Amino acid sequence: MILTVTPNPSLDRTYELPGLTRGAVLRATDDRIDPGGKGINVSRAVAAAGHPTIAVAPLGGPEGALLAQLLGEHDIEAVGVPIVASTRINVTLVEPDGTLTKVNAVGPEITMAEAEALLDAVWTRSAATGWIACCGSLPRGLPPQWYAELVARSHSAGARIALDTSGAALTAALRERPDVIKPNAEELAEAVSRPLATVGDAVKAAEELRQRGAGSVLASLGADGQLLVDRTGTYFGSARVDTVRSNVGAGDASLAGFLTAGGRGPAALAAAVAHGAAAVQLPGSVMPTPADLDLAAVTTTTDVPLDRPLAEPAS
Structure with missing residues (x-):
């Protein structure tokens, strides 16, 4: 059982457009609405892989009710903590070449009573879970x-924690020693307060975060691949991707693959890379099923290309 916590969930509306022109009236060629938020995406990927999952999130207004309904349609047990404010709606515009334009709403403000109820909802289910994935930005409040x-x-309840957040929230959580953290290159750079130009720079940053409390660091380097730095060593994984359709939720799919494969070691890294590669070839924030995975296209190695420049240097 994998339980996810999404403090700032959303309804994700995706429009596919023939082109994006400012000031014009645009007609979508396709559109869809999905339950969103990083932790909820992890639950969707876990469920798509055939594993049980519970999604804990604050839900409010008709948007929150629709989100809970959509989770049920994905065979996810939704534990919605009622809040007064409404759940946010995010919009993604997708162009034919894969370019994404995203508009993310700020989201509701959470009261202290609602925040405590959210902690209680996780606590009461902690002992029965193998992993708890805590994901995304924190909402106002x-x-x-x-x-x-x-x-x-x-x-304290015996659960293992995977944390995917950034900034002050990540820095504060490191002292409690999360079992796995999952930053991208930009979040790694922010956490160590220096730019990262090469894969070797990313490895050094991950090692520093381990020294500060993280058990393992699963770092996404975008098109360059993924790193796993843990007590046994450093591993690098990459995969062949033919066509990128949408990268929305790809990192969340990677974390789901990592956790469902045990959450440690090169086999789990390979699963993470395969899930991420499959996700970017699907529309919107659709999560991959086992049929979408191509493990034969994945390479993992301890021979990390330390001198390789990052395709998009993180500052």
Whole structure:
């Protein structure tokens, strides 16, 4: 059982357009609406792989009700913590060449009582889960220390924690020693307060975050691949991708693949890379099923290309 926590969930509306022109009336060639938010995307990918999952999130208004309904349609047990404000709606515009334009709403403000109810909802289910994935930005009303409190409480119940967040929330949570953190290159650079120009720079940043409390670091380097840095060493994984259709939720799919494959070692890294590669070839934030995965296209190695420049240097 993998439980996910999404403090700032969303309804994700995706429009595919023949082109994007400012000031014009545009007609979509296709559109869809999906339950969104990083933790919810992880649950969707876990469910798509045939594993049980529970999604805990604050839900409010008709948007929150629709999100819970959509989760049920994905065979995900939704644990919605009622809030007064409405759940946000995010919009993604996709052009034929794969270019994405995203408009993310700021989301509702959470009261302290609602924040405590969210912690309680996780706590009551912690002992029955193998992993708890805590994902995404914190909404207004939650202090940066909120994830740290969640990690501490969940560890006391015996659960393992995977954390995918950034900034002050990540920094505060490191002291509670999350089992896995999943930054991208930009978040790695931000966490160590220096630019990253090469894969070797990313490895050094990941090692520093381990020294500061992270058990393992699963780092997404975008088109360059993924790194896993843990107590056994450093591993590098990459995959062949023929066509990129949408990268929305690809990192969340990667984390789901990593956790469902055990959450440690090169086999789990290979699963993470395969899930991420499959996700970018699907529309919107569609999560891959086992039929979409191509493990034969994945390469993992301990021979990390330290001198390779990052395609998009992180600053």
